[in-house]
Amino acid sequence: MLITSEAWVERQLRMKKNIYMGGQLVGRDHPLIVPGRNVIAMTYDMAQDPKYKGICTTTSHLDGSEINRWCNLHMSVEDLLTKQKSTRCGIHNCGFCMQRCMGNDGLNTLSVISKELDEKYNTDYHKRFQEYLKYFQKNDITSALAQTDVKGDRLKRPAEQDDPDMYVHVVKKTKDGIVVRGAKCHITMGVYADEVIVLPTRVMREEEKDYAVAFAIPTDTDGLYFLNRASAPRERKHFKAPLAEYGSSDAVTIFDDVFVPWERVFMCGEYQEAGRMALLFANYHRHAYCGCKPGVTDVIMGFTELVAEYSGIERTQHVRHDLADLIAVAELIYAAGIASSVNAVKSSSGVMIPDPVYSNVGRRLAGENIYHEHNVLVAVAGGLPATLPFEDEFFNEKTAPFLKKYLARKKGVSAEDIHRCFRSIGDLSCSGFGSVWQIAGVHGGGSPIMETIAILANYNLKEKAEIAKYLAGIERTGPDKSEVFPGEKKNLETFKEHLRIYKK
């Protein structure tokens, strides 16, 4: 079902208070929270907009009803490709991260792993998940996703910490459910989501089986607290702009002995699969970045082109080459997402898993380039995004005429448009909010070094060394030495299978 953004906001406002900000217990109507909430509201609006039908919406594979794409499971390559498209469009509308992908990535992860757990351990997680999914789709739910534990001493494992609560874990099991304790940090949008899906953050050992826990709960569950930091562009008094209406929130999220009923528990003790669950979520989320980050670059590129036009330098070679660099970054990342989608494999639950090499090389390129992209925008824009007088000076009767006279640039561009352009670039690249998204561009979904590890873990370097041995005339010693390039044929079969899947 598709609900309106108004209905969703009303639902938000009915929630119990459990958010701390500025030393106060605040409600979901706190003015600092609103800009972030607006981003999610936008995703409800886009789903109502005929222009985005089939992009921001799709058909539930459960019952054929029309649903928001962010409530969908990826049942086909086309679903994955359209997920990329949908994310990119979302960012074109709000200017930054559109946030709702995380809960969806969690849903897909839970679907795959709950099925695998049932197959291996004869549990009934997948049935629980299916019920949860029905609820999710029926109520057009927005979910946050909590994965990163606070971790304490980085050189010690969860079970080795002085304080056992450094990773979220089960402290009690009852007939009705489990009680969990711990804290997750960097949790985006918890303060304006309906639910939060909680996943383990790493590989666990047998002695850490209490840490192998996954579940989903409403965001106003008792014992759950958000110590929240909200971010948004500086408020506009006069030059209202869509960009300045959107923001975000991140919270240190406390699980202070939170009760979770069994029907909302999707892993509990199967430590052997905790790592797979953590990495599978990362894979979905890195695939999401391959749609999202090109949208962010589109915005940076758009402002670079616009400010170059306003300054009359849009044809100079170095500006053109800078723009080509931005295009290349955006489209290489998007291409990695396409390749990851096209090479996806079907899990036992029927949900498609994007190819992890491509999702990771794409996300890594994004993480490596975000600061460079801001550098490009700023280099072309010049110093004004940092030194533009405050908005009021443009309206004070003494100073307004000075600014109108002296900030003029190319003929035919109004002073107001020049102001709007530079002020918005200031929001993007010269503000606390802009900095949050620079940092998120490095770390969100895992920093480049995490992708480097994932790439190496998923790539067959031995096979490449076999190619080298063949070419150097060195006898190969591997088990597949009858094959000239072992594995290649198999890859191709897999590849063709994808094509078939794709065609269905």
Next chain:
Amino acid sequence: MLITSEAWVERQLRMKKNIYMGGQLVGRDHPLIVPGRNVIAMTYDMAQDPKYKGICTTTSHLDGSEINRWCNLHMSVEDLLTKQKSTRCGIHNCGFCMQRCMGNDGLNTLSVISKELDEKYNTDYHKRFQEYLKYFQKNDITSALAQTDVKGDRLKRPAEQDDPDMYVHVVKKTKDGIVVRGAKCHITMGVYADEVIVLPTRVMREEEKDYAVAFAIPTDTDGLYFLNRASAPRERKHFKAPLAEYGSSDAVTIFDDVFVPWERVFMCGEYQEAGRMALLFANYHRHAYCGCKPGVTDVIMGFTELVAEYSGIERTQHVRHDLADLIAVAELIYAAGIASSVNAVKSSSGVMIPDPVYSNVGRRLAGENIYHEHNVLVAVAGGLPATLPFEDEFFNEKTAPFLKKYLARKKGVSAEDIHRCFRSIGDLSCSGFGSVWQIAGVHGGGSPIMETIAILANYNLKEKAEIAKYLAGIERTGPDKSEVFPGEKKNLETFKEHLRIYKK
């Protein structure tokens, strides 16, 4: 039809002498030519190998017969994807450029443009081309491709040169055909191809219509001369290795009033389309690079992994990160090829045209990284590829024991394998032949600056500026201002159309 490599070589040897090398008129059996010819022979062998059935072979859309993939037109997205795969496999077998793609890129270009010319100018080029294609497929032809003119003064157009022959042009037309004069440089494999397809190298104006000429002729046609430079790894006396058996040839190719019969002429005077033909070939060839270059990187990566293993440093973090960089380069380029294939559009001739933004961002990334990749291999290998004693020292009775004793590295790796490994890296990264492929990696298919130009020409930056205007609250002034993100919807339609095409 598929012919054997033996049959193909015999056909080569029957050709007339028109190759100059070392001050001599030499035959196609000259020892310096053989290594390059071996690469083409390999493409005939691979087509005979069941392991590569469906990859290196396919079915002619003309008559359903089995043909070498390099004689094929790309009638589907799958054809484009398999072309990438086929190229990558070829390089795994010979270590460098597998060369035969160029003629195929020319064929596809001629098919598209000859059809378009007929549609616009009521000519019959496409029928001629269809006949030529039948001949090509039936005889399993290998074609070189000659595009780059010698160009004279770079700041002058073809018609402005002091010497009108700086670009190949028609000097005479007769009832039976045309006579052409000029020279093309950097022409690879002309001295071991059956045919050479000749295309214009740039946009032409009306006064340059004699330069708007495309045709195909046998490589031993009268008046055609190759001033050839052959390259190959140093010949091995003892440590024979596949890598050292393959090479290449590039020639300044002289058209000294060459006669071309009408049935082999595919453009003659339609100057308006010369640029499109030139760029379309570039597009096909840059798409080819998106399959080829990952194969080259696989080889570099394989030797990096191998030499790291032999030195016992394959687990050190900086080596692992270097390898991840190589993987990222290879797979981002390959992903760009996949995205270019998946987003291809069907031309009026039925042949698919890869998306030029993706083919260009992929090729550009390749061109920007080739030197860096050799740097990585060399950094991990250490100085020995440059300072390894000559082969003879490993067999002289005084010196061989010294080398056996002192070049030992990790236990369990034989002295011979160490020698083979470093000697092959020397071939790759420390030889004239290796340097040729570094330079080809920069310039082959167009240097990064040419792709930069192509990317900018094919990308809608204005649309991105419209996104910026919307976000900044600036009124948009374009013709599509009713659409929030003009063109996006349309792109999606196109995109979906591709999916449909793909599914057929």
Next chain:
Amino acid sequence: MLITSEAWVERQLRMKKNIYMGGQLVGRDHPLIVPGRNVIAMTYDMAQDPKYKGICTTTSHLDGSEINRWCNLHMSVEDLLTKQKSTRCGIHNCGFCMQRCMGNDGLNTLSVISKELDEKYNTDYHKRFQEYLKYFQKNDITSALAQTDVKGDRLKRPAEQDDPDMYVHVVKKTKDGIVVRGAKCHITMGVYADEVIVLPTRVMREEEKDYAVAFAIPTDTDGLYFLNRASAPRERKHFKAPLAEYGSSDAVTIFDDVFVPWERVFMCGEYQEAGRMALLFANYHRHAYCGCKPGVTDVIMGFTELVAEYSGIERTQHVRHDLADLIAVAELIYAAGIASSVNAVKSSSGVMIPDPVYSNVGRRLAGENIYHEHNVLVAVAGGLPATLPFEDEFFNEKTAPFLKKYLARKKGVSAEDIHRCFRSIGDLSCSGFGSVWQIAGVHGGGSPIMETIAILANYNLKEKAEIAKYLAGIERTGPDKSEVFPGEKKNLETFKEHLRIYKK
């Protein structure tokens, strides 16, 4: 003379009101202005501190009295080397730009050019300047520097603009002085300086001689207005820290028919030298950057090391390599400054001019790396600088225990120190103030593309081509062809001369 910071601040507070901020006419005691003023106050304090004697102070070459180094002219190589040192130390104390260098760079520029003008045009600018310098040193003056005009249409010269006021120019000359009109932008510290030195921003032509004007005036001169934008880290309620006490101000500076008496005019109409004056100031300021930017990198590097230690990852290889990158950037820039100092030449006024090739390659490297350096800090720090809860949450009785428990990292590091560390990194890399300094790092003193132009203008590429010709056996055609490497000998002589100068 050295005055105290208290005395200086009192002098500031006696100034007339001419600052607009937030729509108000405000005084020099406005709370947003104080953090920036603190930086200048610090430079007075450092001069009083025995630890910095000889670094932050020196002896006037006019009268031998002890003066602040920022009132000094560079009479020797040692002066230039100590200027670098003094700047670096200043940044270690305030964390960012120490600002007072600009006025000093202006002083040195005026000394050199006023002398040259007198020599060429028989004027008496240098005598005026000498008087001004005495006043400057005697009163321990702080001067801002205004160079960058608002420029209007970037593709038109000053005289071609629709509005002639787009560059500051003389509108009237009287017996007593001149009247100037126009506006300069990005003018740092105008609102907390005693004086402002005004220089032309570019080469001028004869028809632009009214634009060839240089002068110095008190910052509260009638008709001078600052439309000011102040920046500072977020104010601390509890975790007070030096870093958070300092800030900056930049203003669009309006010259609304400002009268300048003749004794304060140092160029007026000598358009032929406007470009030399503009570039000479740039050279001094880029040399200043070669001392300043290493200090900024020291701060970034210090926080990178500190946060790595607190997280227990300071020995991991990738963190170590990141730190080495930061060291290399800092020390290559500092080395460029040293080389620029050692290769300085003495001007006719006796003031040393740093070598422009070295000052420019140093500044360029700084401008190219600033975003990368923040990226390194942020990559090592993780996401917490962006998601750390507000200060109040650390003091609220419900939330403080959670944060104390859950933000613990390595044993032995207190929760407060962890908070302080991440909050300060937030100030540096995740705040509007931090962003201002990223942008200033790109553009301050001229962006990398301006240095690229300056490098090419000052470098003898023809001489390098002569080396190539010699090596290739191509006959050289230049006027110096008797010399094997023309100019080299001469360079060496110049070089030795510097050594002699240096030794004096």
Next chain:
Amino acid sequence: MLITSEAWVERQLRMKKNIYMGGQLVGRDHPLIVPGRNVIAMTYDMAQDPKYKGICTTTSHLDGSEINRWCNLHMSVEDLLTKQKSTRCGIHNCGFCMQRCMGNDGLNTLSVISKELDEKYNTDYHKRFQEYLKYFQKNDITSALAQTDVKGDRLKRPAEQDDPDMYVHVVKKTKDGIVVRGAKCHITMGVYADEVIVLPTRVMREEEKDYAVAFAIPTDTDGLYFLNRASAPRERKHFKAPLAEYGSSDAVTIFDDVFVPWERVFMCGEYQEAGRMALLFANYHRHAYCGCKPGVTDVIMGFTELVAEYSGIERTQHVRHDLADLIAVAELIYAAGIASSVNAVKSSSGVMIPDPVYSNVGRRLAGENIYHEHNVLVAVAGGLPATLPFEDEFFNEKTAPFLKKYLARKKGVSAEDIHRCFRSIGDLSCSGFGSVWQIAGVHGGGSPIMETIAILANYNLKEKAEIAKYLAGIERTGPDKSEVFPGEKKNLETFKEHLRIYKK
């Protein structure tokens, strides 16, 4: 004393045969050896040339006689600065590495360490060294330098190797001297040097004291064998060019129980200082690179400028920016050398030790950029360096007119000059010889990763963390907490001391 190149070559030819190449025992007149020998001969010629007086020559501090600078000890900052200059000039004359610096770096190392050994262990190494130095200067000796052992298993220390000979070590001591065994690899110019200085390659432990050995012997000492690999540009038949006359040799150098008399032994068993000796030599050699590498870049830059001029593209923005990149690399490295020289400290032997942070950041920048620089040259030159026909084609009567006609470029540049230019670029960037120098550019003097280690070892990161603590308001805990920035004052004193030393 200065001897002529003729006298030196004659001395070479009197040596005993101990070189193996191509399976033969060959003499020092072998044609493959001559190009390398020419480089050394050039250093004798330059010392005779009045133009280089004071650059390539200097005055012995022992007896005041005029000596070749490569026989000199660095007794002052000026000596270090002139060493840089001399190296750069040498490369302008031969196009590549001028090789003779290595022996000089070894001499300076031996002087410093032999003195320190005597001070610590009451030995008489320094007296022996002084005698050796007299002999060296009196006979105008050229010495090779052998440091890098073959190393066997990289993960094991010298004493842990299965074969104890993997590092050169003392196998016997007698009344008259010592007997050494082992092998050193990558030993440049051993086959055309008078002497070879042998140093340990790493830190040694007590059980490895036999490996702590340093000595100097004639290159035709009994038991010493060179398994040599010679490299040179392709021989020219017609287009003779200085570049093509010079080359190099590298050898696996075998010490097959070589006797060394005590007067030539400069360390024997003092394992505690083996590491310092190894690193000090590295420091001198990295300082040498800071003079050498800018010369190599001058040559690359010269050919880039020349080929751009010949092609008429020397004013295009991207070519200009590429040239600026080359200038920046050359001059930043040179500046690092100047800073290293200016900040040198005097050792107890009186010899100056360059600052290791600056020598290492300089050498590291060189090693990181060499492949990029060739990439730039090749990108500007286009494909012709790789595809230029062989020299003979330019003289064959059939083909010469074609080449003359078709390789013409800009008017006024002769066909021969175009050929010479491209052929020389081919030698530089498209030949086995060129590749040797690419690899040497990465590894010679230690690869970038070795400099990274050295930078981190010599840099006070803790001090930078103290700056961060101060700024963040964190209490500092170090021993120097009374000092705000501990160590800084001291650095300045040291710095000033250098200035004094410099002035003497």
